[in-house]
Amino acid sequence: MENYTKYRLKEIDELAPFLAETDDIFVVACNKCFKEFESLEEPDCGEFVEMAKGQGKNVTGALKVDFLCNKVQTEKKLKDAIPEGTKSIFVVSCGLGVQTVAELKDLPVYAAANSLNYRGHHGMALTKKACEACAQCYLNMTGGICPIIDCSKSLVNGQCGGAKNGKCEVDSNKDCAWEKIQNRLAQQGRLDELKAMPVQVRDYSKINFELINDYVTSIRESRFAGYYGGVHPSERKELSEKYSLVAFPEPETVVIPLAQHAGAPANPVVAVGDSVKVGQKIGEAAGFISSPIHSSVSGTVIAVEERLHPTRGGTALSVVIKSDGKDTLDPSVKPNKPLEELTPDEIIDIVREAGIVGMGGAGFPTSVKLKPGKPIDAVILNGCECEPLLTADHRVLLEFADSVIYGLRAMLKAVNAPKGIIVIEDNKPDAVELLTAKTADIEDIEVVTARTKYPQGAEKMLIKRVMGRQVPSGGLPADVGCVVGNVSTAKAIADAIRTGMPLVERVVTVTGEKIKKPGNYIVKIGTSIKALVDYCGGTTDEDVIFKSGGPMMGIDLPELDVPVIKATNGVIAIEPDVSQEVACIKCGRCVDVCPMELSPLYFSKYADSENWLGMKEKNVMDCIECRSCEYICSSKIPLVKKIKAGKNMVRGMK
Amino acid sequence: MLITKLKDRETLEALAAGKVFVVNCHGCKEVSFPEKEAAELQKEWLEADKITGVLTTDYICNPDNMKLRLERRRAQIDEANVVLVFSCGVGVQTVAEYLEGKKVCAGCDTYPLPGYQGVTPLDVDCDQCGECYLNLTGGICPITACSKSLVNGQCGGAKNGHCEVDSNMECGWERIYRRLAQIGRLDALKCPVQIRNFATDLNVSKE
Numbered sequence: 076m077e078n079y080t081k082y083r084l085k086e087i088d089e090l091a092p093f094l095a096e097t098d099d100i101f102v103v104a105c106n107k108c109f110k111e112f113e114s115l116e117e118p119d120c121g122e123f124v125e126m127a128k129g130q131g132k133n134v135t136g137a138l139k140v141d142f143l144c145n146k147v148q149t150e151k152k153l154k155d156a157i158p159e160g161t162k163s164i165f166v167v168s169c170g171l172g173v174q175t176v177a178e179l180k181d182l183p184v185y186a187a188a189n190s191l192n193y194r195g196h197h198g199m200a201l202t203k204k205a206c207e208a209c210a211q212c213y214l215n216m217t218g219g220i221c222p223i224i225d226c227s228k229s230l231v232n233g234q235c236g237g238a239k240n241g242k243c244e245v246d247s248n249k250d251c252a253w254e255k256i257q258n259r260l261a262q263q264g265r266l267d268e269l270k271a272m273p274v275q276v277r278d279y280s281k282i283n284f285e286l287i288n289d290y291v292t293s294i295r296e297s298r299f300a301g302y303y304g305g306v307h308p309s310e311r312k313e314l315s316e317k318y319s320l321v322a323f324p325e326p327e328t329v330v331i332p333l334a335q336h337a338g339a340p341a342n343p344v345v346a347v348g349d350s351v352k353v354g355q356k357i358g359e360a361a362g363f364i365s366s367p368i369h370s371s372v373s374g375t376v377i378a379v380e381e382r383l384h385p386t387r388g389g390t391a392l393s394v395v396i397k398s399d400g401k402d403t404l405d406p407s408v409k410p411n412k413p414l415e416e417l418t419p420d421e422i423i424d425i426v427r428e429a430g431i432v433g434m435g436g437a438g439f440p441t442s443v444k445l446k447p448g449k450p451i452d453a454v455i456l457n458g459c460e461c462e463p464l465l466t467a468d469h470r471v472l473l474e475f476a477d478s479v480i481y482g483l484r485a486m487l488k489a490v491n492a493p494k495g496i497i498v499i500e501d502n503k504p505d506a507v508e509l510l511t512a513k514t515a516d517i518e519d520i521e522v523v524t525a526r527t528k529y530p531q532g533a534e535k536m537l538i539k540r541v542m543g544r545q546v547p548s549g550g551l552p553a554d555v556g557c558v559v560g561n562v563s564t565a566k567a568i569a570d571a572i573r574t575g576m577p578l579v580e581r582v583v584t585v586t587g588e589k590i591k592k593p594g595n596y597i598v599k600i601g602t603s604i605k606a607l608v609d610y611c612g613g614t615t616d617e618d619v620i621f622k623s624g625g626p627m628m629g630i631d632l633p634e635l636d637v638p639v640i641k642a643t644n645g646v647i648a649i650e651p652d653v654s655q656e657v658a659c660i661k662c663g664r665c666v667d668v669c670p671m672e673l674s675p676l677y678f679s680k681y682a683d684s685e686n687w688l689g690m691k692e693k694n695v696m697d698c699i700e701c702r703s704c705e706y707i708c709s710s711k712i713p714l715v716k717k718i719k720a721g722k723n724m725v726r727g728m729k
Numbered sequence: 730m731l732i733t734k735l736k737d738r739e740t741l742e743a744l745a746a747g748k749v750f751v752v753n754c755h756g757c758k759e760v761s762f763p764e765k766e767a768a769e770l771q772k773e774w775l776e777a778d779k780i781t782g783v784l785t786t787d788y789i790c791n792p793d794n795m796k797l798r799l800e801r802r803r804a805q806i807d808e809a810n811v812v813l814v815f816s817c818g819v820g821v822q823t824v825a826e827y828l829e830g831k832k833v834c835a836g837c838d839t840y841p842l843p844g845y846q847g848v849t850p851l852d853v854d855c856d857q858c859g860e861c862y863l864n865l866t867g868g869i870c871p872i873t874a875c876s877k878s879l880v881n882g883q884c885g886g887a888k889n890g891h892c893e894v895d896s897n898m899e900c901g902w903e904r905i906y907r908r909l910a911q912i913g914r915l916d917a918l919k920c921p922v923q924i925r926n927f928a929t930d931l932n933v934s935k936e
Contacts, residue, residue: 081855081857144853169855170856170858170861170863170870170873171853173863174855174868174869177868178868182912183867183914185863186863186864186868188861189860190857190861192858192859192928196731198819198820199757199790199791200790200791200792202790202791202792202823204818204822204823204826206819208818208840210838210839210841211838212736212821212835214818214821214825214834215834218833219822219825219826224818262829262830263832265832285895286840287840309785653794653797653798654794655793657791657793709788711791711794
């Protein structure tokens with residue numbers, strides 16, 4: 076693999092005069108980027124320290140930093156690192172690192188290294204291909220061989236005539252680029268094009284500092300909007316966002332797993348042959364962190380057995396019910412007192428009995444969230460729907476705005492919070508407008524528009540974005556006075572209070588480039604995902620993978636004959652990714668995007684060497700598995716898989 | 730890691746004579762890709778039945794993975810008269826090398842980048858000049874902070890502290906002077922005349 080390390084230590088002859096004029100030196104060394112991640116120990120820092128000591132200088136300390144040019148992280152790392160009495164800082168890095176440190180510190184900062192001068196900016200992968208960013212790509216005329224880079228003289232109108240036996244006269248190790256171009260075009264039968272090509276004049280005048288600076292500024296703004304890191308994957312929401320909700324046809328049978336939530340699976344309270352009605356409890360919560368399960372149809376229980384589960388990889392005990400198609404309501408389904416007359420405990424009881432769990436994907440029992448045991452000053456409703464493709468929450472906001480607001484008011488009352496905030500990303504302007512109008516007269520509810528960025532909907536990011544508060548490592552939202560819920564959950568709470576209907580149906584987006592007819596459906600829990608996909612016309616071709624959820628955090632569905640559960644916000648059919656893991660090249664982008672400000676590249680390195688303690692020290696337990704690092708990884712390393720393995724091992728250590 | 734823009738419409742229409750297979754690289758799009766413009770154009774072409782397939786993927790400069798991805802689309806590629814790649818020059822060259830017998834064209838131009846932007850888009854640049862001057866300049870780079878990349882002090886053309894080439898830009902050498910004064914190192918300006926060496930470290934990557 077090529078090595079595009081950007082610096083090399085200066086020679087002692089050059090450094091000696093600078094060392095001579097100072098003492099009490101602190102050394103900051105960059106751990107290098109754009110080289111294969113083979114070793115945690117780069118020698119340059121030590122070499123320079125020896126060099127300084129050899130000149131009789133006192134070294135007050137040394138700090139090795141990953142990606143020194145990452146100013147946000149570097150600022151934190153340097154904060155308390157430099158001891159009192161230090162008179163100057165020597166930086167072992169390329170020019171970017173030196174300038175970054177020089178900006179951050181008032182002490183004299185010296186460069187201990189030279190950046191290496193490569194010709195042409197290379198791409199992300201460490202290849203021999205280079206691009207000089209000449210601004211007038213010639214590759215169309217030259218069969219994809221770059222005359223600027225590959226010809227020593229950067230000729231753009233053909234050979235200079237100096238080549239000998241196909242080799243360049245400037246560098247006899249190098250093939251003549253124009254002979255290569257000629258051969259390539261001959262192979263493609265395109266020599267006529269070469270002959271017809273008008274004389275090219277290279278334009279050196281196109282550098283536009285202003286544009287580049289503006290561009291960099293805007294990128295930085297969007298990258299740092301609200302919280303550190305995050306990514307902007309293609310949203311592709313236009314595939315389904317305009318389709319109004321449609322009630323999915325009554326399923327013939329439903330398979331309702333008793334494990335649809337975080338915590339203990341429910342215990343079945345029906346047996347084969349029992350008649351059940353819509354909203355009837357069929358599973359009893361089995362502990363504090365658990366949730367009851369209700370029937371979504373009226374009909375007969377035909378089995379209580381292990382069935383394939385959509386997200387747990389394997390089977391789970393499920394109640395199979397054959398629908399009689401009559402949709403008869405259970406007598407237990409009746410409206411509660413109006414919200415004004417309910418006490419907080421009564422609200423929490425209703426939420427628990429209705430089997431309401433987080434509908435954003437995690438499935439944590441909502442009644443537990445509503446008993447935080449700490450003072451809460453804000454309930455934040457997550458209407459970000461930052462996952463690409465999915466539009467379920469968007470449609471819920473548009474079509475059930477009143478229910479969402481009612482649900483939020485119930486949550487506010489349950490936790491006795493003075494303020495409710497509905498956060499919607501700016502890619503849903505219609506929802507922002509509607510909710511803002513509907514809440515205009517409600518004093519304690521505010522709508523916040525957040526600039527679109529993944530993973531904004533993660534509760535820790537949301538709290539940082541909206542409240543500017545940092546949930547401590549290992550902590551919960553309640554530790555900073557917040558409760559976070561999903562907009563669909565709020566709607567379910569409203570239904571449970573107003574009609575008494577437990578959580579037996581939800582909104583599911585069926586979408587993806589490979590789905591023939593994408594749409595948003597109100598689906599009964601237990602409906603087969605296969606039926607859903609078939610109803611949407613199936614897929615455009617066989618070359619497809621299905622996921623439950625969005626493309627970022629969704630879980631692969633190797634088997635389609637699995638049910639929709641409470642946390643199924645979407646079913647997507649997308650093109651499979653065939654890329655394979657290659658070696659980490661320390662491009663630093665995972666560090667750049669991790670919203671929890673971790674260093675994912677180490678998780679990969681440590682998982683491969685089974686260094687679980689190392690993973691723990693790098694705070695693997697703080698990872699929220701948002702997959703931003705894996706998405707951005709230029710080497711296609713399955714980071715989340717490695718992180719999950721690490722977390723399991725670290726959990727076992729305690 | 731290069732900023733790209735679409736070639737102008739006329740050029741693209743001319744390149745796309747016949748059937749087209751499109752490759753979009755979103756690998757560095759966090760930094761630099763005209764995603765929307767490319768999508769709009771391709772939508773039109775799809776409707777006009779010009780396109781045999783679209784492969785939108787990332788890091789097409791990685792030849793190993795690109796090979797796997799292109800092979801899966803072999804039929805669509807064969808059917809096309811031209812493969813049009815929307816990426817920086819590195820990506821186009823990678824695809825062109827693998828599809829040696831196929832006409833592979835670039836749909837984008839790269840912006841000329843004076844000064845490497847590093848891993849994160851930063852507000853400091855490094856031109857990788859190969860002979861870091863920062864020791865003499867208080868950590869402000871004369872190559873990238875001065876429009877003329879002067880290495881021996883101010884040109885004399887600055888007005889009210891602003892560059893005569895770009896009035897939105899502060900004079901790099903005035904910034905250097907202020908910084909050196911601030912850290913008590915104005916003596917650094919009395920060092921011998923610097924001569925910039927434009928040679929490249931040709932063999933660096935082969936070491």
